[in-house]
Amino acid sequence: MSVNNQQNENGCGDVRLTNGTILLLLLRRCTCSSLSPRMTEGFTACDLTCSAATEKASNGRRMDLEQPIFSVLTGGLRAQQAGGAVGATSDTESGIFSAEAELCVEHDSELDWFCGTEQKPVCSQCASSGSCRGHAVTPLATRVTAVRNQLVDVCEKMQLQAKRIERFIEQTLSAKEQKLQSAASRTREQVLAQISAVREALEEEEQRLLEEVQREEERVEQCLLTQRAHWNQALTSLTQTRSHLVHTLTHTPDAQLVTSLEEIAERMEEAEGVGEPRDTEQLSLNTACSDSKLLRGLWASALLLGPKVYGSPLLKFDERTVSPLLSLSEDSCTLTFLHKKSRQSLPYDPARFDCWPNALGSMLMSSGTHTWVLDVGQSGAFKVGVCYASLERKGSGNEARLGYNNQSWVLSHYDGDYSFCHAGKKVPLQQFSAPLLLACAVTDDSITILH
Structure with missing residues (x-):
């Protein structure tokens, strides 16, 4: 309009x-x-x-x-x-x-x-x-004008309501359908990635989980189809009602028009009964359908069996990021905290941490499931976690301090106490919106990447 x-x-x-x-x-x-x-x-x-x-x-x-x-x-x-x-x-x-x-x-x-x-x-x-x-x-x-003004308002409201329903069908439901496919695909990938290490023992569990995802996808698909059919029908009804009122508005003689308020009120009530479209959780895939206690338990057991069972031999520390407060072993897998007398000046590098004893991994992780095992030995103070590549490297502020900004998530161990830190607070782990790097810090003894 x-x-x-x-x-x-x-x-x-x-x-x-x-x-x-x-x-x-x-x-x-x-x-x-x-x-x-x-x-x-x-x-x-x-x-x-x-x-x-x-x-x-x-x-x-x-x-x-x-x-x-x-x-x-x-x-x-x-x-x-x-x-x-x-x-x-x-x-x-x-x-x-x-x-x-x-x-x-x-x-x-x-x-x-x-x-x-x-x-x-x-x-x-x-x-x-x-x-x-x-x-x-x-x-x-004057009476006719008043009735016609009322009809104009009613028709305009119906037209706006029709537009909202059209947008809900074309935008919200279509977007939900696309997100459904994407969410279902990601869930399948996660399931397959976890099962791959112990596929022989988990074939039956794999099949069960994939069927659950399929059923959940079909459930949401059915909800979307039901919603689409319902609102298409509502749109058709609303359009027909509006067309009838427009016809009344344009073709009914004045004398008949002013006596048809009861019929107009009934049509208005029909239009109001259509209701407004709303997005609900029922239109989204419930990712909990891929949860399996058996899978989690066996996956954790497989990780503890040793470096040959699971892991990436390519994961090392990036030498360019290593702080002057740390030393890096020749194989780029061990970080050792340096006391003041042992420290040496290093050439300037924009990727290097200059104040905090931090170092980042060499492999950028953008998707999939990644694990690593570190030997912390006798270290009483260290941090292990992940961060965005955009993490600040310079200065002594919280912007470059692991766990004290919104760019890093770390498990911290200090004075016998373990805590998970993000943005300076203890928070639950969430999904991430950008590729991640292994992030570590040590202020006592050394830590080593085993695999």
């Missing part, structure tokens, strides 16, 4: 709302002269004025009900061009084209007033001296 605000040469504003099939044209009269219908004696006249001092805008779109004139055209332009057609009259007050005006049965006069007491169109004689004398009456055009 597009919205255009314009000013004509007489200063009359108009707002056009279009969606390809409907044009809602809001006109404001540019004359400030009052229109006082001539009435018979005993009937109070209702003056319609266009005072600039009483103009009010609602939501930047609609003015006071006595000010605007709505023209609703869905093919009405063709009707306007063929204005000479038999049986078609132009109601300039309400701005619509309707069938030939109905006449009062009692006075044979045009039904151009609306009796609010009896809720029906009446002629001026009925209102002034007839059966509706003393009742609350208003010009029929």
